[in-house]
Structure formats: C-alpha cells, structure tokens
Amino acid sequence: VIAIAKVGENRRGPHAASILADLGYRYDSSTDVAQADDPEEGDQFVEPGLLPSGLAHVPWRHAMVDSIQYLRRKQGPRKPEELEARWVATMDRLAEARATTTLVVHAYLSGTDDARFSVVRRVLGHVRQRGDIEVCTARTLAERVLAVRH
Numbered sequence: 001v002i003a004i005a006k007v008g009e010n011r012r013g014p015h016a017a018s019i020l021a022d023l024g025y026r027y028d029s030s031t032d033v034a035q036a037d038d039p040e041e042g043d044q045f046v047e048p049g050l051l052p053s054g055l056a057h058v059p060w061r062h063a064m065v066d067s068i069q070y071l072r073r074k075q076g077p078r079k080p081e082e083l084e085a086r087w088v089a090t091m092d093r094l095a096e097a098r099a100t101t102t103l104v105v106h107a108y109l110s111g112t113d114d115a116r117f118s119v120v121r122r123v124l125g126h127v128r129q130r131g132d133i134e135v136c137t138a139r140t141l142a143e144r145v146l147a148v149r150h
Helices: 016-022 066-071 080-097 114-130 138-149
Strands: none
Touching (some): 066 080, 066 114
C-alpha cells in the first residue's frame, strides 16, 4: 500500500509520517518538494530515503504521473504521444545518469483508454529493450531503504 498524505500542494503534513508509522505502514509516497507543472522545468529523478519516523520514503514527481499530465496541467492536458515522448526521453536520461524515478500509472485513467494504455506499453517496452534499467515496485524500493537501516 502506498500512503499519500496530502496537505496543501501535494506535501506531507508535519504529523503524517509518524501517524502512518504508528498505523503499521512501512513507507510513504508523498512528495516534499514544490514542483513545476511543466516537467521540463524540474528534475524527474527521485531519491528514496528514510524519514525520521522510520518510514521509507519513495517520492514521485508531477512529470511522471499520468493523472497530472492528462488531467491537471495548467497548460492543458498532454496528448498521449506527447507524454510517451517525454517519458521515453526521461527513461533514457535515467539510464545515462544511473538515477531513479517513479512512474505512476492509474488504472482508471491509462488502463481504460487504448491510446493511453499503449503509451504505458511502449514506454515499458522501451525500458525492457534497453536492458539497463531495473523496473520494480515502490514497495521493493522501500524494502531496500529499510534494509540499509538494519
């Protein structure tokens, strides 16, 4: 389970992480940074880490979330082909930088629209074809962070 505690503009509130830890959650997937609506203005890479509460933190960026790109951009929604080109370019930069990103795809949005689902298939196909990018779940990233702590 990914817990996203929102306060204001997609930021974790001051008590959210400790409450989640008390409830037995192992990680948080909120973001701590203000983000530009245009992914060209911001860094799409993330650095999973450990929060003071003991929770692992697996952050995300607006540029890598389908619902933000298709529904909530101030400049208007992206077309599937635009998003595909941006995500493929990000994955290529990711591999070159040996960095991490989180790709957030919602079943209700990209899973029910053929054009949008094709974007997900082609981006993941591109990643697989490269062969130098590891794909895993947020849970796996969180477990790695927690393992380092011990």
